[in-house]
Amino acid sequence: AQSVTQLDSQVPVFEEAPVELRCNYSSSVSVYLFWYVQYPNQGLQLLLKYLSGSTLVKGINGFEAEFNKSQTSFHLRKPSVHISDTAEYFCAVTPSGGYQKVTFGIGTKLQVIP
Amino acid sequence: KAGVTQTPRYLIKTRGQQVTLSCSPISGHRSVSWYQQTPGQGLQFLFEYFSETQRNKGNFPGRFSGRQFSNSRSEMNVSTLELGDSALYLCASSPETGARGEQYFGPGTRLTVT
Numbered sequence: 001a002q003s004v005t006q007l008d009s010q011v012p013v014f015e016e017a018p019v020e021l022r023c024n025y026s027s028s029v030s031v032y033l034f035w036y037v038q039y040p041n042q043g044l045q046l047l048l049k050y051l052s053g054s055t056l057v058k059g060i061n062g063f064e065a066e067f068n069k070s071q072t073s074f075h076l077r078k079p080s081v082h083i084s085d086t087a088e089y090f091c092a093v094t095p096s097g098g099y100q101k102v103t104f105g106i107g108t109k110l111q112v113i114p
Numbered sequence: 115k116a117g118v119t120q121t122p123r124y125l126i127k128t129r130g131q132q133v134t135l136s137c138s139p140i141s142g143h144r145s146v147s148w149y150q151q152t153p154g155q156g157l158q159f160l161f162e163y164f165s166e167t168q169r170n171k172g173n174f175p176g177r178f179s180g181r182q183f184s185n186s187r188s189e190m191n192v193s194t195l196e197l198g199d200s201a202l203y204l205c206a207s208s209p210e211t212g213a214r215g216e217q218y219f220g221p222g223t224r225l226t227v228t
Binding site: 032034036041042043044045046049090092093094099100101102103104105106107 | 118149154155156159169204219221
């Protein structure tokens with residue numbers, strides 16, 4: 001079974017400052033990793049995904065994440081945040097083989113302060 | 115393409131009643147997953163349907179059930195509602211090509227049980 005831990009439930013950051021949202025996972029098999037964003041009163045939207053290959057993946061809205069197998073981490077970063085980035089962010093994992101369920105973290109609320 | 119649609123968007127029910135929620139996936143997507151989202155719990159996986167068959171199931175009681183029709187539309191049903199069933203219910207569809215876990219979410223149905 002897989003599990004995901006998002007280490008921070010809330011992250012306040014000033015506008016134009018950098019931000020890192022942390023995600024660690026646990027799995028005995030190889031996995032695919034994802035970050036999703038949820039804006040108020042909306043469903044989730046895929047930000048980026050790691051399948052294989054380069055450990056640094058770039059997504060939409062200027063976000064990027066780095067897969068670290070030894071640390072079993074997949075932290076999300078953005079060099080300069082905007083007010084519009086205020087949202088909840090979810091890390092997710094699923095085994096790379098077969099058709100097993102996707103496991104989500106409990107989410108991190110990013111609050112961008114003007 | 116139209117996105118994932120869910121109906122109704124809001125629902126208020128009384129404890130003990132039953133409810134049916136509907137989800138229409140993106141055209142061509144044959145996999146539909148359902149999640150329960152509550153504050154502090156994140157997204158909890160309910161079940162996944164593919165080609166009218168339940169492919170994966172989460173750890174929810176038998177009061178939660180679902181089905182998928184030949185046009186890939188899906189419904190979930192909750193019988194004998196409890197106060198703790200109040201939540202945002204999200205539906206997500208996936209294409210069969212690409213990575214598992216790359217899901218497209220609807221806006222959700224907000225269920226309130228009184």
